[in-house]
Amino acid sequence: MKLASVHVREYKCIRDSNPFDVGDVACLVGKNESGKTALLEAIYRLNPVVPEHGKFDVTDDYPRSTVEDYQQAVEKKQRHHATVACAKFSLQPDDLAEITEELGEGLFDDGEPSLELSKGYENELRFRVNLSEPAFVRNLVAKANLPTDIAEKAAAQPTVTGLQEFLAARSEEQARAFNDAQAKANAIEDPAEKARALDDAKTLAESESAKQLRSAVASVTQQGLQAYVFKRYLKDRAPKFLYFDEYYQMVGQVNVQKLMERQRSNQLLDSDRPMLGLVELARIDLSQLLQAGRTEALLNKLEGASNHLTRQILQYWSQNKHIGVRFDARHALAQDPEGMREGTNLWGRVYDSIHHVTTPLGQRSRGFVWFFSFLAWFSQQRKRLEPLVLLLDEPGLHLHGNAQGDLLRFIEVELKPFHQVIYTTHSPFMVDPSHFDRVRIVEDRSMLATAPLPPEEEGTKVFSEVLDATEGTLFPLQGALGFEIAQTLFIGPNSLIVEGASDLLYLQAISAILQEAGREGLRKEWTITPVGGSDKVPTFAALLGAQKGLNVAALIDVRKKDAQKIDQLYQRKILQKTHVHTFAMYTGAPEADIEDMFDVDLYLALVNGEFEKESATAVAEGDLPPGPDRRILARLEQHFQACPLKSGAQFNHYRPARYFVENSAALRGRLSAATLDRFEAACKALNALL
Numbered sequence: 001m002k003l004a005s006v007h008v009r010e011y012k013c014i015r016d017s018n019p020f021d022v023g024d025v026a027c028l029v030g031k032n033e034s035g036k037t038a039l040l041e042a043i044y045r046l047n048p049v050v051p052e053h054g055k056f057d058v059t060d061d062y063p064r065s066t067v068e069d070y071q072q073a074v075e076k077k078q079r080h081h082a083t084v085a086c087a088k089f090s091l092q093p094d095d096l097a098e099i100t101e102e103l104g105e106g107l108f109d110d111g112e113p114s115l116e117l118s119k120g121y122e123n124e125l126r127f128r129v130n131l132s133e134p135a136f137v138r139n140l141v142a143k144a145n146l147p148t149d150i151a152e153k154a155a156a157q158p159t160v161t162g163l164q165e166f167l168a169a170r171s172e173e174q175a176r177a178f179n180d181a182q183a184k185a186n187a188i189e190d191p192a193e194k195a196r197a198l199d200d201a202k203t204l205a206e207s208e209s210a211k212q213l214r215s216a217v218a219s220v221t222q223q224g225l226q227a228y229v230f231k232r233y234l235k236d237r238a239p240k241f242l243y244f245d246e247y248y249q250m251v252g253q254v255n256v257q258k259l260m261e262r263q264r265s266n267q268l269l270d271s272d273r274p275m276l277g278l279v280e281l282a283r284i285d286l287s288q289l290l291q292a293g294r295t296e297a298l299l300n301k302l303e304g305a306s307n308h309l310t311r312q313i314l315q316y317w318s319q320n321k322h323i324g325v326r327f328d329a330r331h332a333l334a335q336d337p338e339g340m341r342e343g344t345n346l347w348g349r350v351y352d353s354i355h356h357v358t359t360p361l362g363q364r365s366r367g368f369v370w371f372f373s374f375l376a377w378f379s380q381q382r383k384r385l386e387p388l389v390l391l392l393d394e395p396g397l398h399l400h401g402n403a404q405g406d407l408l409r410f411i412e413v414e415l416k417p418f419h420q421v422i423y424t425t426h427s428p429f430m431v432d433p434s435h436f437d438r439v440r441i442v443e444d445r446s447m448l449a450t451a452p453l454p455p456e457e458e459g460t461k462v463f464s465e466v467l468d469a470t471e472g473t474l475f476p477l478q479g480a481l482g483f484e485i486a487q488t489l490f491i492g493p494n495s496l497i498v499e500g501a502s503d504l505l506y507l508q509a510i511s512a513i514l515q516e517a518g519r520e521g522l523r524k525e526w527t528i529t530p531v532g533g534s535d536k537v538p539t540f541a542a543l544l545g546a547q548k549g550l551n552v553a554a555l556i557d558v559r560k561k562d563a564q565k566i567d568q569l570y571q572r573k574i575l576q577k578t579h580v581h582t583f584a585m586y587t588g589a590p591e592a593d594i595e596d597m598f599d600v601d602l603y604l605a606l607v608n609g610e611f612e613k614e615s616a617t618a619v620a621e622g623d624l625p626p627g628p629d630r631r632i633l634a635r636l637e638q639h640f641q642a643c644p645l646k647s648g649a650q651f652n653h654y655r656p657a658r659y660f661v662e663n664s665a666a667l668r669g670r671l672s673a674a675t676l677d678r679f680e681a682a683c684k685a686l687n688a689l690l
Helices: 036-046 064-075 093-103 133-142 148-155 160-186 191-202 208-223 225-237 256-264 272-281 286-291 295-315 366-383 401-415 475-488 501-516 534-545 560-571 600-610 632-642 654-662 664-670 673-687
Strands: 002-011 014-016 025-029 083-090 114-120 126-129 240-244 253-255 323-331 344-352 357-360 388-392 420-425 439-444 460-463 494-498 527-530 551-556 580-582
Touching: 002 036, 014 036, 014 460, 025 036, 036 083, 036 114, 036 240, 036 388, 036 420, 036 460, 093 133, 093 225, 126 225, 133 148, 133 160, 133 208, 148 160, 160 191, 160 208, 208 225, 240 366, 253 256, 256 272, 256 286, 256 344, 272 295, 272 366, 286 344, 295 323, 295 366, 366 388, 401 420, 494 501, 494 534, 501 527, 501 654, 501 664, 501 673, 534 551, 534 560, 551 673, 580 673, 600 632, 600 654, 600 664, 654 664
Parallel strands: 025 420, 025 439, 240 388, 388 420, 494 527, 494 551, 551 580
Antiparallel strands: 002 014, 002 083, 083 114, 114 126, 253 344, 323 344, 344 357, 439 460
16 A cells, blocks of 8 residues: 555644645655644654554644634534545555455446545544445345346445345345245145145245345445445555654663653653664563563673664765664663663663774764664564554754765665655755655745735645745755756756757757858857756756856757646746747747757668667668658657567667767768758757857
C-alpha cells in the first residue's frame, strides 16, 4: 500500500493545504513559519506509530483566530467537526491478492483501487475503499450456486442491503411454500403417495447454498461493506506514520528506574524513544539492566547494538570516520547529574580513535546526535516489520552541507527502497537537483500580504508546481540548482535554456559554420544550458529567471501537448514572451524539434552515418511514414519500431548530433541555404535579446 496524496484542513496555521501528491520521497520546501511542521504533525496523527499521539484537540490545534466560532457552530449543530487529515493510499497487488481470491475480480470503481483514511476533531479514524457494491453483489451471488432464475434476480440487486432483503423475502416465500406442501403431504393417507409428496415438498425448501449466502450477506451488512473489507483485509496493511524531529534526540544518558517508571505510566519523553530503541536493538529489556547476572554479558549486548548503529551511520557520515558510539550501564554516584543519583544509569559516549578519548554523546554535534538517534529509533521500528511512512521534520537542520548530502544519500539508498519518506526543509542542500519532481512548495501567503486575503487563500498552502511559488520560497531550489549548475559550469549572465545535450551540440556547431561563412551565429555572450528534457524547462526557467542580473531565454522543441506549458512561461511572468522561442517559429510547422531545422535528406544522412553498423539498410525518406508536417523524430521512431535496428540497438537522437559535430567539416557543404537561413534567423532573434 502506497501513500498517494495528502490533504490537511483547519489545523493550526492551515485552513486548507490543497491536496498534494506524494511519491516515494516528497520534499516539503518552505520558509520558517510557513507551516511545514504543522503539515507533518497533522499527517502523523492520522495513524501514528505511537497510538497515544493520534489525538486532535480543538483548543490546542484549531486555528486560533476562529476557534470560538468553530466551537459554537459545532455545539449548535450548524456544522460537523472538521476533517483535519485525509490520506489516500493506492492498493498494490499484494494488498489485493486476498481480496480478489475471496471476493472476486472487478470490485473497484473510480479507477485504481484505493483506500482513503481520514480523521478530525472527533478523533475517529474513518475509511473509504472505492468499492463497487453492485460488483461485490454479483461476485457473491456467482459463488453461491443458486438456481439460474434466482441468481439473475439476486445479482441484479444494486446493494448488499438490497441483496439481503431479496434473500430474506425469498427465504420466507420458500418457507411458506414448504410448510404448505408438507401439510398437504401429511394429510395424504396412502403411505407411498405421502412419501412422494413429502419428497416433493423438500424441493421447495431453501437450499444449503442459499442459507450460506444469506449468512455471508448478514455478516457484511452487520458492519457495512466498507467496514467489512477494511477491517478484514486492509486495516493491518495500512502504513503507520513515524514522525521524527530534534525533540526525539537522545540526551545521551538516562536513569533506568525513572525511564521504566515513565514507560509504565505511559508518560515517555520524546527523547526516551530512541534510547528504548537502542535497548531493544541490544535484545535486552530494562529490567536486565538492573538485574544483570554478569557484567560482561551486559556489555557485550550494549556494544553489539552500538557497533551495529555505528557501522550504519559511518556509511553515510563523511564528517568524521574515526568515531564510534559506546554505551555503559553503571550504578549511580552521589555527584551524578540531577535525577541520576540513585539506581542505575545508562551512559552513551563517543570514542574518537584519533585522539583516543571519549566524550558524552549529548555533547557531540547536534547533527551527529540527530542522525544517531534517528537510526536507533528507526532500527527498532523497522524490526516490527510494519509498513511505515517516515515523516522527518528538518532532518538536516544541524548538518553541514556535505553531511546533508550524506543524509540525502541515506534517504535514497536505505529508506526509499523500503519506506516512503516525507521531509521538510529550507536548506538548498536538502533539495536533490536531480529530483525536482519530489519538491512540494509550502507557503503561507498571508505572511506577505499587505491587505487581508480572501478566506480561501489564507493560511498554509501546498503547491506541486514550482511556478506557483513566490521568490522567497524558491531560494532553496535556486540554491540547489545553482550548486548543481556550478558543478557543470553551464551558467552565465546570459543563459539560453535548451532541452538537452543534442541541442547544445547542434547550436555550437551550426553557429561556428554560420560565422565562418560570414553569417550571424549565436554570440559568445550566450551560455547554452541544457536542462535534461522538456519537463524541466519551466522549473529551470523559473529558478534561473528569479535570480537577479541573469538574462534568460529559451529555445525549445514544441509539440501540441507542450503548448500550455510554454504559455505558462510568460503568462506567469517567468520569462518575457519575447524570450521564449521554439523551433516551430523557424520551420513553419505546428510541431518541431531542432532536428526539423535540417532538411530531411541531410538529417537522414546523419542517422545513416551514425547507425550504419546497426541498420540493415540505409533509411530513405520514402521509408518513413507519411506526414511532411510531422516531426522527423516521430517518423523515425515509428520506422524503427517496424524495422528494428540490429543487435537490440535503440534509436537515440543524441548520436546523430554527435556524428554531426565529429563530421561537420565534411558535412557543412551539404547544408542547404534554407537550413542555414532557419538557424541564422533563430540566432539573430536570440542575439537581439542580449
